[in-house]
Amino acid sequence: MSGSPPQPAAPARRPGFGLKVLIGIGAGLILGLAARALGPGADGAPNAVAQLLALVGSSFVQLLKVLVPPLIFAAIVASIARLRTLNNAARLAGQTLLWFAITALLAVLTGLALGLLLQPGVHAGISAASAAPPKSVGTWLDFTRSLVPANFLGLTASSKLADGSVSTGLEFNVLQIVVMAIAVGFAALRSGEAGERLLDGVGHVLVVLRRLLGWLVQLALYGSAGLIGNAVVKYGWDTLGSIAQFALAVYLGLAIVLFVIYPLLLRAHGLSPLRYFAKAWPAIELAFVTRSSIAALPVAEAVTTQRLGVPEAYAAFAVPVGATTKMDGCAAIYPAVAAVFIAQFYGITLAPTQYLLIVLVSVLGSAATAGVTGALVMLTLTLTTLGLPLEGAGLLLAIDPILDMGRTAVNVAGQMVIPVIVARREGLLDEAAFHAEATGELALG
Template identity: 60%
Template sequence: MPSALRRIPFAVQVLAALVLGVALGVVARQLGGSADDPNWLAVTLDTIGSTFVTLLRTIVPPLILLAVISSIASLRNVSNAARLAGQTLLWFAITALVSVVIGIALGLIIRPGVNSGVSPGGAEVPDTQGSWIAFLESLVPANFLGLTASTSADDAGALTTALDFNALQLIVIAIAVGVAAVRVGAAAEPFLAFTQSALKIVLKVLWWIIRLAPLGTVGLLGNAVYSYGWTTIGALGRFTAAIYIGLVLVMFVVYPILARVHGLSVTKYLTGAWPAVQLGFVSRSSMGTMPVTERVAETNFGVPRHYASFAVPFGATTKMDGCAAIYPAISAIFVAQFFGIQLGITDYLLITFVSVIGSAATAGTTGATVMLTLTLSTVGLPLEGVGLLLAVDPILDMGRTATNVAGQALIPAIVAKRENILDLARYNAPRGLDGFVDPEFSGDADTPAAKDAPAADAASGTDADADGSGTDTGGDTVTAGSAPTPPSS
């Protein structure tokens, strides 16, 4: 990367890419073309954006497998591991409950499905659907790598087979392997050391991909403006507004209130979470953003590494207040209003139940169609309603993912504060131009977390190996399950 570009803070690069993406999308629309015959600029934007997403999806399977195994192993020497895990799950559920209640309230107040301007001709059942039976069946791995294959035929009759991965199955496999490795004991130490080493390599590659985020932003946002424009957004204007109002309320009201109630500075929370929030907005992938989210939790919030390396990967696969609470709640009400179906108290309780319990169905990857169809099928609403909303889904997904990662960074900080293991000096420390606390910041030696060696290692650029004596001299700080330090000028 040119040295001049390296001197520009990453956050500034992303913001500039957002503006450039919108501008190029407007230019592409002015050049003409159609969905079947797009112009050269539209094709270029689409290629750039889809390539960035493909790279993120490629790195997700090994990231899930290695991160979950390492996160489980990281708790093996922690005396209160069960309590930390239980507290984490509890606060995941509490924030999901609050979020879905906000979503239901906004749906009833704004009434997005009434006079929406969307043509009923757009109603169609999506190819990807969710149901409780399918959700339970998907928990049973079909093979060790969680791979699935699908075959399709083009207009000429030629068959094409595509491989994909099932994130839920990968999570189940990783949990089983991680628990087994912990139970095996000393004999599993070489395997766990290999897993942590492999995770560092994967994280290094992921950071290279993340550095392409400004370029990916230009392509993704530019293609979204070209493909959907403001006309489509206008037809679903009330729906789009309802979703983003809900996301703003959760991110800038609910989360700050929770931070304040636990004695944490709201300003420090918002500025500290910003690096992960902006990348989540661009990448539309909680798993792709996970290394930066974990670095936020450790470096900015002072969460001990042994806990952050468990809570953040776990949250990246199950904590989805945007995708699994706000979005399905408002969408279900939209579909019901559009088709003239009256919802009762039982229906709203079912929506709440699905949002709190079923968020693992989204599995941390881009998109929330599975969660939406799971909600609609549970309530008994027509799945054809999903087709009405797909046009603006990429635009909504940006805000949903940003909200997801904001919560995924906050909950570990709250639990650590409640358990008196949070490094408050680091939490309140000033952030640098790159959005992170200075790696040389040592904190207050009297704080509980400052006595925790792993947290200090994560901040200082050293990385303890299995016996606590090794250092990472590769230039970028890389901890088990954490993000590399962005290259400095």
């Protein structure tokens, strides 16, 4: 009796990127709580579990940031070359910036409304003695100066004294990299054959960088565990008590923008919010754990092109620009709630013109955050513009990392939703891809 030959077993399906991040978050929470329960060592130093979590988390983000500067430069230069294939490139850029401003306006109005409704400054259980001016303050002059590249790579060096020794580190100004990339891209277009060879070469470099990124992202499970675990160990949730009303107002505002305003905008353009979140969630998760729009940028761009149906020629331009200028969490909701909180805490009544200034600063100055971790620059920029006490910023620094996770998640969600909306309005969106099931791995390399 003959039968059909046995079929080989199907290979086990590996968890997707979003699931890896989710598993990492769960593992990090467990390990972080365990490390807090163990407490510091006999010499007061963090225990071995806490040190391991800090090392793994910081190393993952650092490696991502190593790849981001050349990746941004190559992606924008290459995208400018691809934009030549689109007849409405200038209109796309204008529509993108317009919708950046519209959603920022909606976000800042949400923040102001919640600040006035919940009155977090009136109900704060914190002493004014704990207020202290921050070490760095953002001003409009500094913001304007930051637009001018200091060098080709946008690098700045800083030194700090700690434990009797001086350490020097390098940071990159992503906004300056964007400015340089746009300039080089358009110069190449006008440089004939030499410019074409440059654009071809940049395209090849971009392929190699994305391959490196693909390898790195395979470590997302471990990086997420380290980042969340370290946050639990370092900050816990104890510090939330004294200004819980402020934290509630910020997170409520973030939730309204993420789960009400963005879905309404998508629905208004005939798109399913559930489909959007099902596909965009991996990038939003990564933004939450890394607290950096720049670290999440490569995944956000891959999601936007491969799963949400935005043409690569447009997305490769819009998403990196959004990562430096589209900050609904850090630059709209947070400074609005914080400014109202500080005014209420010090018993200062804001005039209608000052509320208008908050709106203008949030809509026009969000690039000041430049995609880096934290929103202190934007907050102090708002406070100096309004003439509010800078010491008030010191009241909020203790819980800033906890708030920053939610802020960055909203930032990145907005950086993906705007290219989708603009592409839909301009008839460029691959709607079949947008509405299809999210299957397979993201092709990051």
